[in-house]
Amino acid sequence: MTQAPPAASAPLRRALAEARSPRVPRTVPYVPERAFPWGGPGLPLDGPGGAVDLDRALRLSLAAPREAGGRLRPVPSAGALHPVRAHLLIGPGCSLPPGRYAYDPRTHRAHPRGPAPAGAPPGAVAVLTVVASRTVAHYGHRAWPLLLLDAGHAAAALALAAAPGGVRVSLDADGAELAAAAGLPRAAEWEARWPGTEPELPLVALWLSPGGTPARERDPLAAWSAHPRSRTAAPLPQPDAGTAPTGELTSTQSLLDHLTRASRPTWHPAHRPAPVTDDTLRTRRSADPADLTGPPAPELLAQVLATAHTARPDGPAWVVAVGGDTPGLRTPAGPLASGDARPTLARWAAGQRWIGTAGAVLLAHGCPADAPPALVRGSHLAAGYAAGAAQAHATALGLRSRPIGSWQQADLGAALGDAPGQDWIIHGLALAAPPAPPAPPAPPESPHQRTPHPAPPTSSGKEERP
Known part of the structure; x- marks a missing residue:
């Protein structure tokens, strides 16, 4: 049972005041992205028979083009750090077999993490999480609002890519329920359960329905959050993720965990503005x-x-x-x-x-x-x-x-x-405004126009060139 949302606390007021203050963060140079932590075989997303086109939706939103080295993606991110990850909860009506998956944006593959519950809702639920270390390293005490903004941008990118269709988005689902649905421990339990790996903090959920607009009365997280996490695969340990976190990293993780304590989620339909096409999302x-x-x-x-x-x-x-x-x-x-x-x-x-x-x-x-x-x-x-x-x-x-x-x-x-x-x-x-159009090409030369003789050579003996 979820808890009622707490009132404003002194630590939250201090964190908000610090993030908005002129104090310059103590930062470190650019930290490369760690290897994808979820093992197992990566499955393609474009299998036959899927009413929910996960291949298209994720390629237009979260995928990292190989030719750009992974830093440039269809969705913007503070510092091009891209801390958002996606866990896919697949029910009937998708090109992947039902189950829990982790999405790898660099390979555009889904890695199985466990089976689905018997009452899994149709379509796919995407739980978006953030890993905070690189953003904290770059932005210090200003990182946590940027992590929230990044998650919002990623949610919009996935919703726009999946639309038109039955897409509903929840920005207020309880963090404990999101973690349980995705088969993840809470931040405070992560190190004890999966030592040597970095916590992922769940913030947002999207429901992609195969039959148009999903039923309003159904909560797509309920069956998944009640499904045992014991049967879910763990991430692979990473050599540089087991060290003691900095104070700012611990504070950021604790604060984001505190912010996600909520009651029942609300789900709002996603709409794509009329001029936006797949090409728009691909080239944005x-x-x-x-x-x-x-x-x-x-x-x-x-x-x-x-x-x-x-x-x-x-x-x-x-x-x-x-x-x-x-x-x-x-x-x-x-x-x-x-x-x-x-x-x-x-x-x-x-x-x-x-x-x-x-x-x-x-x-x-x-x-x-x-x-x-x-x-x-x-x-x-x-x-x-x-x-x-x-x-x-x-x-x-x-x-x-x-x-x-x-x-x-x-x-x-x-x-x-x-x-x-x-x-x-x-x-x-x-x-x-749009960039100025290129200058029109010079008109073709008339066949009756005399072609001027080339310029005479200079004193150096070389022909002058324009």
Whole structure:
């Protein structure tokens, strides 16, 4: 039986204040990704007879293209670290036999981890987890909000890839139930059960149904969470994962575990914005900051803002900062404030100066300083999810974009004259107009036009070249 969500605690308030403070993290150089920890034979995802196309959905969302060395994937991630992993709970109606699987994004294969319960729901449940060590090594005390945003982006990528179809997403399922469903121990039990391996912290669940929209009254996690974990395969020990974790890593893992204590999950349907196609998802990439200076057309910007605003009914509010002749902050309902906020946003976003000249910046905001765990978790997961949907929509419209995850002292409410500590920037998405079309080729030379003689040789005896 799950516990009721706890109220805001002093450790959570301190962690949130630290992540939003100007204190610079103590970081280490880029840490390479560890080997995939789940052994056993990797099975292809494109078998016959599957009403749920897992091969397509995962290839368009979480797969790591081999030609890019695994760092560049269809879904963005802070620092290109990609801490999100997927565990697939397969029931009837899929190309894989029913059972628990771990998905390897580098090989695009599913590794069996155990059988399915007798009452497994049809289709596939994907439980998204995060491994925190590399993100903590790179971002220190700012890592845990970024891990939540990354999980939200990954959830949006998988939902958009699986749609249109019966896809429902839960951003508030209880962590203990998610761990039990995926056959994983809780973070506090992990080292004792599977020593020498890194804990995976479950945050999100998606249900991909083979028959269209899943039944609202059914909880797809119930049968899986009641299924014994004793029959589930363990990860392989890793030589560099058995050392004592740093204080910040332990704190991050404990905090994320604390944030996922919840009651019954809610499931919301996923929708793909009309212009988004499979080609959009296949080619979506974050733009270089130097290419984000052209303001988007107002009508296109309004469409992307509307997508961010409506992607999650349980998410934070969204505004957009624009410059130009009439600079200001705008909501989907109209203007919020006048004046160019982009230079201030550049200071708040870890001093990324390029934001001051970005074409436009979408901003998710809310999550007070004393927010309870459910609101902190939900605000960040939903912000990442909405930004993922908005980025896909922007790509389909030809706009360039780049997520902005790290925000310090970004008290938007106080800056607008409201009470301090109540309305903070959670996430951002920079947008810019499409690149200028290439110059048209020179017209072909007329057959009647005289061809000029080549230039005479220079004093060096070599012919001059243009």
